[in-house]
Amino acid sequence: MRYKEDCRILSQEEIGKDIFSMWLQTDRIASEARPGQFLSVYTRDASKLLPRPISICDADPEKGCLRLVYRVTGPSSGTRQFSGYHKGICLPVLGPLGNGYPMDVAKGKRLLLLGGGIGIPPLLYTARSLGKNGDVTTVLGYRDKPFMDQEFLPFGKVFCASENGDTAIRGNVLDAVRTEGLSADVIFACGPKPMLRAVKSYAAEKNILCYLSLEERMACGIGACLGCVVRSTEKDEHSQVNNKRVCKDGPVFLSDEVEL
Amino acid sequence: MKNMKVSIAGVELKNPVMTASGTFGSGEEFSAFLDLSRLGAVVTKGVAATPWPGNPTPRVAETASGMLNAIGLQNPGIDTFIKRDIPFLKQFDTRIIVNVCGKTAAEYCQVVERLSECPVDLLEINVSCPNVKHGGIAFGQDPVQLQRITQEVKKAARQPVIMKLSPNVTDITEMAKAAEAGGADAVSLINTLTGMKIDIYRRTFALANRTGGLSGPCIKPVAVRMVYQAVRAVNIPVIGMGGIACAEDALEFLMAGASAVSVGTANFHDPAATVKILEGLERFMEEQQVERITDLIRVVE
Ligand SMILES: Cc1cc2nc3c(=O)[nH]c(=O)nc-3n(C[C@H](O)[C@H](O)[C@H](O)COP(=O)(O)OP(=O)(O)OC[C@H]3O[C@@H](n4cnc5c(N)ncnc54)[C@H](O)[C@@H]3O)c2cc1C
Ligand SMILES: Cc1cc2nc3c(=O)[nH]c(=O)nc-3n(C[C@H](O)[C@H](O)[C@H](O)COP(=O)(O)O)c2cc1C
Ligand code: FES
Numbered sequence A: 001m002r003y004k005e006d007c008r009i010l011s012q013e014e015i016g017k018d019i020f021s022m023w024l025q026t027d028r029i030a031s032e033a034r035p036g037q038f039l040s041v042y043t044r045d046a047s048k049l050l051p052r053p054i055s056i057c058d059a060d061p062e063k064g065c066l067r068l069v070y071r072v073t074g075p076s077s078g079t080r081q082f083s084g085y086h087k088g089i090c091l092p093v094l095g096p097l098g099n100g101y102p103m104d105v106a107k108g109k110r111l112l113l114l115g116g117g118i119g120i121p122p123l124l125y126t127a128r129s130l131g132k133n134g135d136v137t138t139v140l141g142y143r144d145k146p147f148m149d150q151e152f153l154p155f156g157k158v159f160c161a162s163e164n165g166d167t168a169i170r171g172n173v174l175d176a177v178r179t180e181g182l183s184a185d186v187i188f189a190c191g192p193k194p195m196l197r198a199v200k201s202y203a204a205e206k207n208i209l210c211y212l213s214l215e216e217r218m219a220c221g222i223g224a225c226l227g228c229v230v231r232s233t234e235k236d237e238h239s240q241v242n243n244k245r246v247c248k249d250g251p252v253f254l255s256d257e258v259e260l
Numbered sequence B: 001m002k003n004m005k006v007s008i009a010g011v012e013l014k015n016p017v018m019t020a021s022g023t024f025g026s027g028e029e030f031s032a033f034l035d036l037s038r039l040g041a042v043v044t045k046g047v048a049a050t051p052w053p054g055n056p057t058p059r060v061a062e063t064a065s066g067m068l069n070a071i072g073l074q075n076p077g078i079d080t081f082i083k084r085d086i087p088f089l090k091q092f093d094t095r096i097i098v099n100v101c102g103k104t105a106a107e108y109c110q111v112v113e114r115l116s117e118c119p120v121d122l123l124e125i126n127v128s129c130p131n132v133k134h135g136g137i138a139f140g141q142d143p144v145q146l147q148r149i150t151q152e153v154k155k156a157a158r159q160p161v162i163m164k165l166s167p168n169v170t171d172i173t174e175m176a177k178a179a180e181a182g183g184a185d186a187v188s189l190i191n192t193l194t195g196m197k198i199d200i201y202r203r204t205f206a207l208a209n210r211t212g213g214l215s216g217p218c219i220k221p222v223a224v225r226m227v228y229q230a231v232r233a234v235n236i237p238v239i240g241m242g243g244i245a246c247a248e249d250a251l252e253f254l255m256a257g258a259s260a261v262s263v264g265t266a267n268f269h270d271p272a273a274t275v276k277i278l279e280g281l282e283r284f285m286e287e288q289q290v291e292r293i294t295d296l297i298r299v300v301e
Helices: A078-083 A121-133 A149-155 A173-179 A193-206 B078-090 B105-115 B137-141 B143-156 B172-181 B217-233 B247-256 B273-288
Strands: A003-016 A019-025 A038-041 A052-055 A058-060 A065-071 A090-097 A110-116 A135-142 A156-162 A186-190 A209-213 A229-231 A243-245 A252-254 B006-008 B011-013 B017-019 B041-043 B060-063 B066-069 B095-100 B122-126 B161-164 B186-189 B193-196 B211-215 B238-241 B260-263
Touching (some): A019 A078, A019 A090, A038 A065, A052 A078, A058 A121, A065 A078, A065 A121, A110 A121, A121 A135, A121 A149, A149 A156, A156 A173, A173 A193, A186 A193, B017 B273, B060 B211, B066 B217, B078 B095, B095 B105, B105 B122, B105 B143, B122 B143, B137 B143, B143 B161, B143 B172, B172 B186, B172 B217, B186 B217, B211 B217, B217 B238, B217 B247, B238 B247, B247 B273, B260 B273
Parallel strands (some): A110 A135, B017 B041, B041 B095, B095 B122, B122 B161, B161 B186, B186 B238, B238 B260
Antiparallel strands (some): A003 A019, A003 A090, A019 A065, A058 A065, A229 A243, B006 B011, B060 B066, B066 B211, B193 B211
């Protein structure tokens, strides 16, 4: 099920330059949320019409708490407004939305989590959810300073790459995978489109099962408006054309399923 | 209980609140957030004779108090629609209005003929979508073409026909009269206003299609004015829409003379917007001691 809830903000802190981490108290969303799913987040004063899709970064289903990590993209953006909401204030959200990562596929397999920039947050709950069933290696790519990298340490080996060389490895996520000679049975990736394109062709080259979490501009967020489509290799059952909805059929797709 | 009933071309609606085509799919996705049986009618996304892939992305962009869209009328085609969407909607106690699009008069008629055997209450003909290069735009912007396509569709249709007018014209009354002269049973307006947004950091258009249709609260004053003018130009019912986000907005349209209203972009901000607007209308009638919603229609002259 999906729910529209007014969620109380439990905490809000800046964890990197323009990167904010927020915990929310939910009624039902956190207990039903799966890794890789997202929320539609609305501004409180309705000054922004459309919801912002933000991934579920972490959740505590028992307590009903859920964490979002988001980047403030500009001075008059909706995310700038989110960053100004203090603890105790209620935030309107809709979720959990989308399909999420296929956790069954990763069980008992060597899983490589590849995250680029603001695509990193959803991988945390993914790593945590695998728990003891997991054999996880995480590679995180940054433009400059790392964030959240320490939080992945409990779940396996973590490698950080950065374009500006603030980290051990200079370059991007795939540079790190290659220089460290990492291999895997399954890849889950989230990040900017150029990174996902490179990951897709890397996975094809190495014959690794690969799932990508995509981004697209959204309006409804629930599959009704057809605003957020991605070209699919096969005719889609719902649309009857080669288009899938990122918000409903995704955001996670098998890499061979979509054209980027 | 207030009397919320309205009637359009002989079809009675339990209340005047409907969905705007293209913003509500065929209702399935929204049924998790509201009981579709509470709506006066569900107006479905435009459907064509064959599946259409629509435009490249980005297809949507936010603007001040509104949004631009260039979906490009992606739709699964009439076969799938009849098999899947109509049976879904039949589970609910609401009127079904099917929005139809086409690239030629023959295509419109093909869809309308297929629908004649279906349990559909009304047809809404989209002659105004500004998105598709070879789409309905020619019909919706030329009164001669509009009258002709209305006549053709009327010949093929079993259900009453609503012609959905484009606001991208100099004189909306001329278009409303052309639809009436062609035999339309009602008109609905407004569709989106053609607009453009430029992404200054990417130094290109925000939408892959370059232009898109503007909708949402920013278009409401234009829409209210056009509904007011159309109501006074023709003797068929007018359905009003454009930027309705609350009951007060809906009341403006009703008072301008609309027989019913459609809620579009507001569904993206709140999936339960339609029901909240309905409840707001009932509250207003309670406060103002109005017994029938029809007593509020066309109260301004
Ligand atoms: C499934 C999914 C999950 C995401 N998860 C996260 C996350 O966990 N953390 C995070 O920081 N960001 C995430 N994003 C990106 C995030 O949605 C955008 O950065 C955000 O919408 C920008 O809004 P704004 O108010 O800052 O910008 P504005 O410029 O005010 O936005 C204007 C409009 O464009 C849309 N928009 C702008 N950029 C994007 C984008 N990259 N993707 C989709 N819509 C966009 C906005 O939603 C809004 O409708 C995710 C996107 C998707 C599709
Ligand atoms: C995403 C989107 C898709 C639309 N698709 C259609 C369509 O398929 N057929 C149609 O006649 N109008 C379509 N419209 C226009 C709406 O039905 C409505 O006329 C317009 O958006 C104004 O109302 P609003 O401001 O309440 O959204 C669409 C509008 C939007 C925003
Ligand atoms: S945002 Fe409407 S279908 Fe995905």
